[in-house]
Amino acid sequence: xxxxxxxxxxxxxxxxxxxxxxxxxxxxxxxxxxxxxxxxxxxxxxxxxxxxxxxxxxxxxxxxxxxxxxxxxxxxxxxxxxxxxxxxxxxxxxxxxxxxxxxxxxxxxxxxxxxxxxxxxxxxxxxxxxxxxxxxxxxxxxxxxxxxxxxxxxxxxxxxxxxxxxxxxxxxxxxxxxxxxxxxxxxxxxxxxxxxxxxxxxxxxxxxxxxxxxxxxxxxxxxxxxxxxxxx
Amino acid sequence: xxxxxxxxxxxxxxxxxxxxxxxxxxxxxxxxxxxxxxxxxxxxxxxxxxxxxxxxxxxxxxxxxxxxxxxxxxxxxxxxxxxxxxxxxxxxxxxxxxxxxxxxxxxxxxxxxxxxxxxxxxxxxxxxxxxxxxxxxxxxxxxxxxxxxxxxxxxxxxxxxxxxxxxxxxxxxxxxxxxxxxxxxxxxxxxxxxxxxxxxxxxxxxxxxxxxxxxxxxxxxxxxxxxxxxxxxxxxxxxxxxx
Numbered sequence: 001x002x003x004x005x006x007x008x009x010x011x012x013x014x015x016x017x018x019x020x021x022x023x024x025x026x027x028x029x030x031x032x033x034x035x036x037x038x039x040x041x042x043x044x045x046x047x048x049x050x051x052x053x054x055x056x057x058x059x060x061x062x063x064x065x066x067x068x069x070x071x072x073x074x075x076x077x078x079x080x081x082x083x084x085x086x087x088x089x090x091x092x093x094x095x096x097x098x099x100x101x102x103x104x105x106x107x108x109x110x111x112x113x114x115x116x117x118x119x120x121x122x123x124x125x126x127x128x129x130x131x132x133x134x135x136x137x138x139x140x141x142x143x144x145x146x147x148x149x150x151x152x153x154x155x156x157x158x159x160x161x162x163x164x165x166x167x168x169x170x171x172x173x174x175x176x177x178x179x180x181x182x183x184x185x186x187x188x189x190x191x192x193x194x195x196x197x198x199x200x201x202x203x204x205x206x207x208x209x210x211x212x213x214x215x216x217x218x219x220x221x222x223x224x225x226x227x228x229x230x231x232x
Numbered sequence: 233x234x235x236x237x238x239x240x241x242x243x244x245x246x247x248x249x250x251x252x253x254x255x256x257x258x259x260x261x262x263x264x265x266x267x268x269x270x271x272x273x274x275x276x277x278x279x280x281x282x283x284x285x286x287x288x289x290x291x292x293x294x295x296x297x298x299x300x301x302x303x304x305x306x307x308x309x310x311x312x313x314x315x316x317x318x319x320x321x322x323x324x325x326x327x328x329x330x331x332x333x334x335x336x337x338x339x340x341x342x343x344x345x346x347x348x349x350x351x352x353x354x355x356x357x358x359x360x361x362x363x364x365x366x367x368x369x370x371x372x373x374x375x376x377x378x379x380x381x382x383x384x385x386x387x388x389x390x391x392x393x394x395x396x397x398x399x400x401x402x403x404x405x406x407x408x409x410x411x412x413x414x415x416x417x418x419x420x421x422x423x424x425x426x427x428x429x430x431x432x433x434x435x436x437x438x439x440x441x442x443x444x445x446x447x448x449x450x451x452x453x454x455x456x457x458x459x460x461x462x463x464x465x466x467x468x469x470x471x472x473x474x475x
């Protein structure tokens with residue numbers, strides 16, 4: 001579903017990604033872990049067609065980036081730590097706007113379905129700026145799944161959420177993943193990554209330095225694996 | 233490796249056969265979103281309007297002019313007012329997109345990115361024209377000058393289109409920087425000088441009752457500038473908004 005070959009990204013003289021090879025099979029949930037400044041967000045932005053690779057080959061859902069970016073974007077849902085929502089529009093209006101941008105057929109039933117999925121059906125007519133951070137993040141997930149994408153990218157979705165909001169987000173993420181979607185999530189929260197992901201990749205100094213599945217790890221050993229990968 | 237990735241099909245999205253239809257749908261979605269959000273908050277519109285009224289009041293008190301001189305400075309005062317208020321609106325319009333990451337949300341949509349540009353141009357133009365519609369009668373009363381002439385209104389429309397066309401492109405560029413508030417006027421005013429010069433010249437011609445042959449040249453310049461810069465913006469917007 002995602003295939004990246006020898007990806008290099010430079011900003012001026014600074015090289016952020018140094019030949020990343022990365023492959024994700026359909027239905028996999030990959031947690032991309034790494035320290036601050038490792039290049040996780042840059043990597044996700046390239047997969048999302050928001051940034052162009054300097055070198056290398058990137059394919060998402062069978063389409064090459066950046067040449068077939070529009071086709072990739074039609075099959076991609078992105079959630080970041082920013083909500084990507086308009087505070088002066090209601091929850092329903094935000095979804096309606098994005099539904100029109102994605103040219104979604106049967107818009108109204110789909111909006112209702114998504115609002116029910118993220119548990120915001122009773123707040124559909126409220127302005128988004130009145131929402132708590134957790135509610136905004138749930139609506140952001142609703143926005144991202146509105147067009148039923150095959151691939152979902154989550155960039156630090158738990159940033160700024162309290163325990164309750166994080167738990168609710170867990171449930172929504174599990175629902176999203178249960179639909180057989182391919183998910184790539186960056187996170188600093190190892191416990192949550194361990195609970196959700198089917199594979200853990202470590203991105204360090206601009207390269208994937210280690211990869212493991214839950215069966216490769218003994219229970220509760222992701223932290224050790226992570227530390228060893230960073231040290232190595 | 234990359235060749236093995238299978239192309240997927242969509243279920244909820246419509247067939248992408250009608251690209252023109254999708255383009256106009258996206259343009260109208262952006263316009264609707266901007267107008268709806270502004271109708272609620274009135275942040276952008278009220279700032280532009282108050283700023284415009286303050287400028288013409290300041291000019292009114294600063295330039296104690298006789299009727300004849302008033303007519304000769306009217307075009308300059310009007311366009312200075314529109315240009316300053318327009319910059320305020322352009323800055324705010326793009327800052328709203330950037331602050332909550334909404335610009336990324338727009339760029340993630342599977343539409344031609346020039347649809348986003350045209351949507352923003354139309355909504356920015358609507359805000360600017362509404363402000364101008366309110367400013368013109370106030371100016372007429374304060375300066376005792378009749379501004380309601382079809383020719384002058386056409387010049388204001390053409391000048392506003394050129395100003396907003398370039399301004400929307402440059403605000404999309406400046407909003408990516410830390411110094412966006414000061415960068416936009418620095419980038420915009422040198423580029424938009426031909427529009428302002430032609431607009432002032434044509435407006436002045438209508439206000440002083442000049443021959444149409446004298447007004448024709450600046451009017452043609454305005455039309456040419458509008459077409460050229462909107463065409464350039466259409467071609468480069470995708471590159472401007474991408475990192």
